[in-house]
Amino acid sequence: MPGAISWGIIISLVVLSIFKPVTCAVIIITFDFYWIIRTAYLTTLLIMAYRKLAREQGKDWLSACHSLPGKSNWQDIYHLVIFPIYKEGPEILHSSLEALKNCHYPKEKIIVVLAFEERNPKSRQNAEVLDNDFRDSFFGYLSTFHPDGIPGERRMKGANATWAAKKAREFLDGEKIKYKNVIVSCFDADTCVDKEYFGCLSYHFLTSAKPHQSSYQPMPVYNNNIWQAPSFARLVEISSSFSQLIESMRLEKFVTFSSHSMSFKTLVDIDYWPVDMISDDSVIYWKAFLFFNGDYRVIPLYITVSMDVAYAGSFFKTISMQYKQKRRWAWGVENFPFLVDGFLQRKEIPLFTKLRRSFHLLESHISWAVWAIIMIVIGPLPIFLGGAFFNQMAIGYNLPKITGLLFNFTIFTSIVWIILSRTILPPRPRYVSWFKNVIMTLEWVIVPIIIIILGSTPALDAQSRLALGSDMEFNPTEKKRTVV
Amino acid sequence: MLTEQRIRTILFYLSLLVFLIGLPFILSFALSYKFDPHTFKFTKTGIISIRTQPAGGVIYLGNKVLNEKTPATIYELVPGNYNLKIEMDEYYPWSAEARVDAGKVTRLEQIILFPLRPEIKQLNQEKISAFWIDYKRGVVYYIDEEERAVYKSNLEGEDFEEIASLPESISRIREFRVSPDRKKLLCFNNHRITVIYLGPQNNLSYIAPLFDLEYSNDRITDVFWHSDSYHIILITAKNIEVREVREGSLAVNLVTLNRKNPSVFSDENVDILYFTDDERAPNGQVYTNLYKLDLSKKFSPIKEIVKTKADEQ
Numbered sequence: 001m002p003g004a005i006s007w008g009i010i011i012s013l014v015v016l017s018i019f020k021p022v023t024c025a026v027i028i029i030t031f032d033f034y035w036i037i038r039t040a041y042l043t044t045l046l047i048m049a050y051r052k053l054a055r056e057q058g059k060d061w062l063s064a065c066h067s068l069p070g071k072s073n074w075q076d077i078y079h080l081v082i083f084p085i086y087k088e089g090p091e092i093l094h095s096s097l098e099a100l101k102n103c104h105y106p107k108e109k110i111i112v113v114l115a116f117e118e119r120n121p122k123s124r125q126n127a128e129v130l131d132n133d134f135r136d137s138f139f140g141y142l143s144t145f146h147p148d149g150i151p152g153e154r155r156m157k158g159a160n161a162t163w164a165a166k167k168a169r170e171f172l173d174g175e176k177i178k179y180k181n182v183i184v185s186c187f188d189a190d191t192c193v194d195k196e197y198f199g200c201l202s203y204h205f206l207t208s209a210k211p212h213q214s215s216y217q218p219m220p221v222y223n224n225n226i227w228q229a230p231s232f233a234r235l236v237e238i239s240s241s242f243s244q245l246i247e248s249m250r251l252e253k254f255v256t257f258s259s260h261s262m263s264f265k266t267l268v269d270i271d272y273w274p275v276d277m278i279s280d281d282s283v284i285y286w287k288a289f290l291f292f293n294g295d296y297r298v299i300p301l302y303i304t305v306s307m308d309v310a311y312a313g314s315f316f317k318t319i320s321m322q323y324k325q326k327r328r329w330a331w332g333v334e335n336f337p338f339l340v341d342g343f344l345q346r347k348e349i350p351l352f353t354k355l356r357r358s359f360h361l362l363e364s365h366i367s368w369a370v371w372a373i374i375m376i377v378i379g380p381l382p383i384f385l386g387g388a389f390f391n392q393m394a395i396g397y398n399l400p401k402i403t404g405l406l407f408n409f410t411i412f413t414s415i416v417w418i419i420l421s422r423t424i425l426p427p428r429p430r431y432v433s434w435f436k437n438v439i440m441t442l443e444w445v446i447v448p449i450i451i452i453i454l455g456s457t458p459a460l461d462a463q464s465r466l467a468l469g470s471d472m473e474f475n476p477t478e479k480k481r482t483v484v
Numbered sequence: 485m486l487t488e489q490r491i492r493t494i495l496f497y498l499s500l501l502v503f504l505i506g507l508p509f510i511l512s513f514a515l516s517y518k519f520d521p522h523t524f525k526f527t528k529t530g531i532i533s534i535r536t537q538p539a540g541g542v543i544y545l546g547n548k549v550l551n552e553k554t555p556a557t558i559y560e561l562v563p564g565n566y567n568l569k570i571e572m573d574e575y576y577p578w579s580a581e582a583r584v585d586a587g588k589v590t591r592l593e594q595i596i597l598f599p600l601r602p603e604i605k606q607l608n609q610e611k612i613s614a615f616w617i618d619y620k621r622g623v624v625y626y627i628d629e630e631e632r633a634v635y636k637s638n639l640e641g642e643d644f645e646e647i648a649s650l651p652e653s654i655s656r657i658r659e660f661r662v663s664p665d666r667k668k669l670l671c672f673n674n675h676r677i678t679v680i681y682l683g684p685q686n687n688l689s690y691i692a693p694l695f696d697l698e699y700s701n702d703r704i705t706d707v708f709w710h711s712d713s714y715h716i717i718l719i720t721a722k723n724i725e726v727r728e729v730r731e732g733s734l735a736v737n738l739v740t741l742n743r744k745n746p747s748v749f750s751d752e753n754v755d756i757l758y759f760t761d762d763e764r765a766p767n768g769q770v771y772t773n774l775y776k777l778d779l780s781k782k783f784s785p786i787k788e789i790v791k792t793k794a795d796e797q
Contacts, residue, residue: 022515025514026511026514026515029510029511029514030507030511033503033506033507033510034503037499037502037503037506038499040499041495041496041499044495045492045495048488048491048492052488249488249492250492251489392588392589392591393587393588393589394514394515394516394529394530394531394587394588394589395514395515395516395587396589397531397533397557397589397591398513398514398516398531399514402510402513402514
């Protein structure tokens with residue numbers, strides 16, 4: 001359905017631009033105006049979220065936990081951290097585990113699970129290397145090896161994470177730790193947490209009205225190799241971080257993304273992550289949402305987890321990798337039929353909630369697939385395809401002027417985005433030239449190209465494949481930290 | 485968070501309000517509707533778009549001077565006819581009556597304002613009677629028939645120099661043509677053709693004509709160079725013939741013409757000659773046709789034609 005709607009919108013507008021160019025131009029102007037106002041609105045939310053992030057970053061959350069009233073004892077809480085790993089080598093995981101080790105939080109309250117894939121021949125060797133360095137650093141340290149070909153499973157990250165969570169459950173049972181006192185964080189292999197992360201997470205868990213009916217979403221930034229990554233890859237990831245910051249201000253739409261945390265008890269109750277879906281990070285939220293009949297939420301944590309910009313070494317390989325990664329993210333549209341199916345089975349969820357959440361999910365994926373195409377590709381079409389008739393009409397004359405004027409307004413929002421992008425950057429490494437600062441400011445001019453190539457196109461690709469019943473294997477993103 | 489959510493709600497509704505209020509205005513502007521605040525009605529108007537070369541002309545709409553100078557767009561014009569005038573110092577004014585239709589744009593975008601005193605530059609430095617411009621090579625050739633001199637310069641009149649002298653044998657020159665290799669000059673009048681070298685050849689003086697031919701019994705209509713710069717194609721009142729440019733060369737008659745003064749066009753680059761000739765139909769009526777003579781395949785077609793003519797004879 002989403003694929004049909006997206007293609008329907010695009011094809012209808014192309015056909016209209018030929019046969020009814022005036023109608024098409026009216027739709028384009030209306031859409032452009034709507035999008036400019038929406039961008040201004042979202043940029044304001046971004047500023048608000050950024051201010052919150054700046055305010056809460058660096059806060060001593062552990063002290064905040066100490067000062068909580070007696071009932072909420074943070075010392076009862078254990079943090080289970082699962083790293084699903086496929087091809088990522090020890091050099092990537094070393095940074096992630098070092099970040100855990102350097103956390104401002106008692107390590108005897110942290111259990112680490114490195115979830116390797118049995119099908120990777122280097123898994124055991126990599127596990128051994130990491131074992132030697134980190135085995136004794138935490139309360140618990142497990143290396144699990146997810147067997148290949150378990151019936152009902154597909155080669156997905158969720159299947160590996162589920163296997164690891166079940167192994168962790170055995171460990172918790174052995175240690176007689178209650179599930180309700182465990183917060184599980186499922187992190188990408190390259191995730192480096194802020195040193196206050198677990199303090200912040202514990203604080204929000206303990207102060208939440210319904211801690212087991214909440215997921216906890218940190219703000220992802222891609223700072224691990226941001227100074228080394230090529231411009232287009234950097235822009236895509238910065239936009240992705242900003243998108244999460246904006247979403248954190250729209251709680252009624254907020255869904256888990258990438259690295260996040262939740263109650264282990266809830267994870268067990270909802271039968272873990274899906275083992276046959278690509279978008280495990282968001283489906284887990286919808287599973288919980290349906291399980292609790294809509295009484296489930298995502299609490300934003302204004303603290304960062306830093307990951308790698310998807311970078312494959314060369315320009316074209318990186319574009320290809322970025323494209324596949326974005327297509328995988330856009331595969332999240334598979335949540336829509338999952339959600340609708342779930343809604344149909346649960347009469348307890350109010351109809352309004354069902355309609356609103358379904359609409360939000362559908363609208364976000366369709367917008368993702370078509371907005372850049374409408375603004376950049378279809379926008380000028382009536383002028384080229386409308387013929388002499390359209391060009392002698394007043395609207396034919398005014399269309400480029402109005403769209404040009406509207407786009408000029410986006411310069412203001414772009415300036416805000418550029419400034420904010422500079423503020424979330426880590427310090428420039430010594431080996432990176434000062435000139436890179438200039439490049440990182442000027443590179444924003446390529447945004448219109450990027451949003452087509454790595455925005456709308458992969459989303460449309462994913463929706464089309466899903467609509468045509470094509471399958472997509474989980475294709476983990478390669479991580480590199482080489483100087484460009 | 486509650487406060488933030490409240491701010492967000494206010495922002496959302498504010499954005500919605502801006503959209504709902506702004507959209508009708510943007511669309512009415514796009515569709516060229518004019519809103520009358522007194523009657524609260526929309527009227528469909530038209531647009532005039534003006535562009536001039538050069539830009540900066542003062543626009544008069546009827547008797548009213550507009551603030552905007554060209555290029556300009558005049559919006560919200562009630563449908564009808566408008567007198568437009570564009571003025572600019574040192575340029576001839578431009579004026580026209582423009583029709584404006586509802587919802588349409590009248591495009592006056594190819595206006596050229598011509599200067600009152602156009603920039604004119606004399607190129608020749610000696611007296612001349614005719615000239616020929618070779619744009620490809622940026623050369624101007626001049627002839628002074630009185631002084632029997634041939635000059636050349638670049639397109640700006642610089643490097644002006646004498647390059648040849650015309651022989652005394654030819655007078656009242658009708659046309660002159662420079663050969664494709666730019667080494668020879670062909671001049672002709674009604675009954676004589678003369679070819680001279682442009683500049684000295686092999687240390688020989690260029691004054692003596694290379695080729696000089698008199699057609700006392702026939703009238704020369706036109707003469708063209710073949711692309712090899714060695715043959716010339718002559719169109720006379722009787723026939724089309726080809727000759728080598730050397731003394732004593734024989735003419736090859738390509739076509740015997742029925743029409744005395746044919747129209748002729750020669751494409752020197754591809755050696756194709758277009759000409760008109762008359763044909764008498766069986767009913768006795770005479771038709772004028774246009775023919776194409778391809779001389780590009782070296783001399784084979786010429787030979788074929790010559791053979792045909794010989795066979796005919």
